[in-house]
Amino acid sequence: MPPMKKTEKKPTAKRLSRSENMRRITGKNTTPELIVRRLLFQQGFRYRLHRPELPGKPDIVFVSRRKVIFVHGCFWHAHSCRIAHQPRTNEGYWSPKLRRNQERDTRHLAALKAAGWKVLTIWECELKDVRSVERKLLRFLNNTKERRKG
Numbered sequence: 832m833p834p835m836k837k838t839e840k841k842p843t844a845k846r847l848s849r850s851e852n853m854r855r856i857t858g859k860n861t862t863p864e865l866i867v868r869r870l871l872f873q874q875g876f877r878y879r880l881h882r883p884e885l886p887g888k889p890d891i892v893f894v895s896r897r898k899v900i901f902v903h904g905c906f907w908h909a910h911s912c913r914i915a916h917q918p919r920t921n922e923g924y925w926s927p928k929l930r931r932n933q934e935r936d937t938r939h940l941a942a943l944k945a946a947g948w949k950v951l952t953i954w955e956c957e958l959k960d961v962r963s964v965e966r967k968l969l970r971f972l973n974n975t976k977e978r979r980k981g
């Protein structure tokens with residue numbers, strides 16, 4: 832039998848404390864964002880990060896294409912998925928806060944669009960299927976010509 836080695840196991844969500852969890856979800860350079868950046872980099876795209884002059888400080892910015900990508904944590908940005916709706920204590924504290932976050936996101940999105948930016952949001956939960964996110968990114972970035980529907 833091989834010796835029991837302490838390997839660097841990824842901590843499961845269950846084992847993480849609330850604050851650790853929050854830090855992972857809300858901080859810059861969080862894992863979901865790194866996954867998206869790695870995908871883009873592998874596809875040969877180059878980008879800027881967290882431009883403070885743009886509404887909402889988008890995570891990933893393609894200046895010449897005039898496109899931005901947000902990578903959103905589901906809880907923090909109040910996504911309509913299961914991850915975002917795990918039962919939590921202190922609901923009275925979080926709900927208004929999360930609603931404000933959501934409203935802020937909506938405002939930022941509108942401001943970016945008004946300024947002629949194309950915006951793609953990748954949600955944390957979508958990254959369970961990395962291939963599908965990759966397709967989405969490629970579609971978004973390669974679609975430089977305006978395609979009008981209907």
Ligand SMILES: [Zn+2]
Nearest residue numbers: 905910912956
């Ligand atoms: Zn989600």
